[in-house]
Amino acid sequence: MVLQGVRALVFDVFGTVVDWRGGVARDAAPFLARHGAADADPAGFADAWRRRYQPAMEAVRSGARPFTRLDVLHRENLEAVLPDFGIDPAGVPPAELEALNLAWHRLDPWPDAVAGLARLRARYVIAPLSNGNIALMIDMAKRAGLPWDAILGAEVARAYKPAPEAYLRTAEVLAMRPEEICLVAAHNDDLAAARRCGLRTAFVPRPTEHGPGQAKDLSPAQDWDVVAEDFGTLAARLGL
Amino acid sequence: MVLQGVRALVFDVFGTVVDWRGGVARDAAPFLARHGAADADPAGFADAWRRRYQPAMEAVRSGARPFTRLDVLHRENLEAVLPDFGIDPAGVPPAELEALNLAWHRLDPWPDAVAGLARLRARYVIAPLSNGNIALMIDMAKRAGLPWDAILGAEVARAYKPAPEAYLRTAEVLAMRPEEICLVAAHNDDLAAARRCGLRTAFVPRPTEHGPGQAKDLSPAQDWDVVAEDFGTLAARLGL
Numbered sequence: 001m002v003l004q005g006v007r008a009l010v011f012d013v014f015g016t017v018v019d020w021r022g023g024v025a026r027d028a029a030p031f032l033a034r035h036g037a038a039d040a041d042p043a044g045f046a047d048a049w050r051r052r053y054q055p056a057m058e059a060v061r062s063g064a065r066p067f068t069r070l071d072v073l074h075r076e077n078l079e080a081v082l083p084d085f086g087i088d089p090a091g092v093p094p095a096e097l098e099a100l101n102l103a104w105h106r107l108d109p110w111p112d113a114v115a116g117l118a119r120l121r122a123r124y125v126i127a128p129l130s131n132g133n134i135a136l137m138i139d140m141a142k143r144a145g146l147p148w149d150a151i152l153g154a155e156v157a158r159a160y161k162p163a164p165e166a167y168l169r170t171a172e173v174l175a176m177r178p179e180e181i182c183l184v185a186a187h188n189d190d191l192a193a194a195r196r197c198g199l200r201t202a203f204v205p206r207p208t209e210h211g212p213g214q215a216k217d218l219s220p221a222q223d224w225d226v227v228a229e230d231f232g233t234l235a236a237r238l239g240l
Numbered sequence: 241m242v243l244q245g246v247r248a249l250v251f252d253v254f255g256t257v258v259d260w261r262g263g264v265a266r267d268a269a270p271f272l273a274r275h276g277a278a279d280a281d282p283a284g285f286a287d288a289w290r291r292r293y294q295p296a297m298e299a300v301r302s303g304a305r306p307f308t309r310l311d312v313l314h315r316e317n318l319e320a321v322l323p324d325f326g327i328d329p330a331g332v333p334p335a336e337l338e339a340l341n342l343a344w345h346r347l348d349p350w351p352d353a354v355a356g357l358a359r360l361r362a363r364y365v366i367a368p369l370s371n372g373n374i375a376l377m378i379d380m381a382k383r384a385g386l387p388w389d390a391i392l393g394a395e396v397a398r399a400y401k402p403a404p405e406a407y408l409r410t411a412e413v414l415a416m417r418p419e420e421i422c423l424v425a426a427h428n429d430d431l432a433a434a435r436r437c438g439l440r441t442a443f444v445p446r447p448t449e450h451g452p453g454q455a456k457d458l459s460p461a462q463d464w465d466v467v468a469e470d471f472g473t474l475a476a477r478l479g480l
Contacts, residue, residue: 071415125378135415138365138390150378150391155413173395175311175375 002226002237003182006200008174009120010129010152012161012185014107015209017117017128018140021046023107031100035092037085043211048084052077057131057160067158069133075101104132105139110206114145116231119240127152129170129183131160162193171199184234188221195222202226204234242466242477243422246440248414249360250369250392252401252425254347255449257357257368258380261286263347271340275332277325283451288324292317297371297400307398309373315341344372345379350446354385356471359480367392369410369423371400402433411439424474428461435462442466444474 014020025042028049032040056073059065078101079089089097120126128137128146130153137151152170159165171178178198185191186206195201201224207214220227228234254260265282268289272280296313299305318341319329329337360366368377368386370393377391392410399405411418418438425431426446435441441464447454460467468474 125382133415134390134392134396134413138414142365142389148390149382150374150388152374156374156396173374174378175373 001239003200003202006124006180006182007176008125008127008181009202010127010170010181010183010199012183012187012190013128013130013132013137013140013153014104015206016184016186016204017113017146018107018109018144019209020050020104020107021209021211024049024103027100027103027106031096032085032087035087037087040085045081045085047210049074049077049081052080061160061163067155069155070104070131071101071133071136074104102139105136106143107140109144109146110230112230112232114147116235118147119235120231120238121147121149123238123240125149125174127174129153129161129166131166161190164193164197167194167197167199171197182225184231187217191224192222200225202228202234204228204230241479243440243442246364246420246422247416248365248367248421249442250367250410250421250423250439252423252427252430253368253370253372253377253380253393255446256424256426256444257353257386258347258349258384259446259449260290260344260347261449261451264289264343267340267343267346271336272325272327275327277327280325285321285325287450289314289317289321292320301400301403307395309395310344310371311341311373311376314344342379345376346383347380349384349386350470352470352472354387356475358387359475360471360478361387361389363478363480365389365414367410367414369393369401369406371406401430404433404437407434407437407439411437422465424471427457431464432462435464440465442468442474444468444470 011017021043024046028045029042032042032045056077060067078097082089117126127148127150130137132153133155134151141148154160154166156173157166157169171181179200182200182202183191183194184202184204186204186209191201191203203220203224205218207218226237228237251257261283264286268285269282272282272285296317300307318337322329357366367388367390370377372393373395374391381388394400394406396413397406397409411421419440422440422442423431423434424442424444426444426449431441431443443460443464445458447458466477468477
């Protein structure tokens with residue numbers, strides 16, 4: 001049986017469950033227009049904001065900075081990226097910056113995500129194992145109807161993926177052995193880190209996460225335990 | 241409007257949402273019978289086990305012991321209480337002790353709880369703010385159908401109620417001010433501690449939590465923001 005002995009499925013979220021690029025672009029478009037950057041490409045703005053994501057977390061992973069939740073990093077990154085689009089963040093009312101920062105709380109799930117999760121939930125504990133913070137994940141889930149059993153991830157583990165603690169402390173709070181947990185992700189590097197910690201792995205490629213020209217994560221880089229094209233197919237592969 | 245400005249309802253669980261005494265007694269009865277204590281009162285056994293709950297957490301609250309999740313404290317307390325019922329824990333297979341320890345994961349909700357939570361969830365973020373650990377709360381919720389938006393509480397806050405950190409760190413992860421959160425509890429002392437931290441308060445008495453002779457928490461000890469006889473009435477009082 002596929003994933004025999006697995007009791008929990010934990011999910012990468014940004015890119016795997018929800019379309020961060022489309023959601024951020026949608027909310028950035030009117031902001032950019034209001035602030036004199038009407039010609040900027042909102043998806044390019046989303047990409048530029050997101051490019052600062054890994055370096056910001058790396059400061060935490062390296063120990064240079066204590067654990068800081070993602071909402072704070074996103075806000076810092078927003079203020080850092082605005083000048084690249086000709087906008088001085090000091091000239092934008094803070095409430096407006098905050099509203100745009102919350103775009104990450106309002107991302108839409110991929111079309112198969114909600115129905116697939118509902119099927120998977122019948123047999124497994126399902127939870128995000130995201131670098132997003134708890135409040136972000138709650139807002140996103142309530143808006144989109146994601147039927148999580150719990151909100152886990154970086155803020156509960158106090159560690160950002162792909163640090164091993166992010167996976168191992170998640171296993172600890174679930175009171176499960178790592179091999180009883182499967183990470184579902186659209187990213188080969190996330191799955192590789194989870195596998196190194198003993199978790200099982202399911203790859204669900206999201207070939208348009210980075211837009212039409214996506215070059216990475218189109219196919220499995222290792223023999224992951226399961227490969228499925230969407231959450232519905234994943235549920236079917238697991239006999240649900 | 242009642243609870244104006246409140247965005248999240250957090251719940252005490254043992255006693256407020258679920259009937260711990262009835263559930264533990266139900267699972268303890270066959271165990272006691274199997275181990276030569278067939279004459280023991282299972283509800284009295286539940287009471288005796290539970291009496292060790294506050295002292296065990298006090299060791300953590302006082303700093304005498306690092307944060308230790310409730311499943312571990314329950315297991316230690318179980319082994320400590322068995323001799324009072326004539327049972328030597330060293331003579332019981334560990335798997336059987338563990339199975340009984342998980343009785344706390346299998347507690348039934350009070351009859352109004354699931355339907356009431358479903359109504360409250362339409363407007364508020366709802367989450368346990370329990371001293372129970374994450375895995376315990378997940379198992380309980382999946383079995384009983386408690387529709388939490390997230391699992392919060394002592395293990396996320398790394399502090400046991402009524403320590404202020406338990407309430408204040410919960411507000412922090414929710415990214416809300418304390419006054420935007422209301423604690424729902426059947427216990428006046430829990431509500432008093434929450435109020436000292438700035439949370440709003442809703443008292444839902446559970447007059448049979450401690451059995452037919454219950455003497456405490458039958459009525460409000462302060463002018464809590466809301467008093468309601470069950471979760472359905474609470475939802476109605478909030479216009480839901």
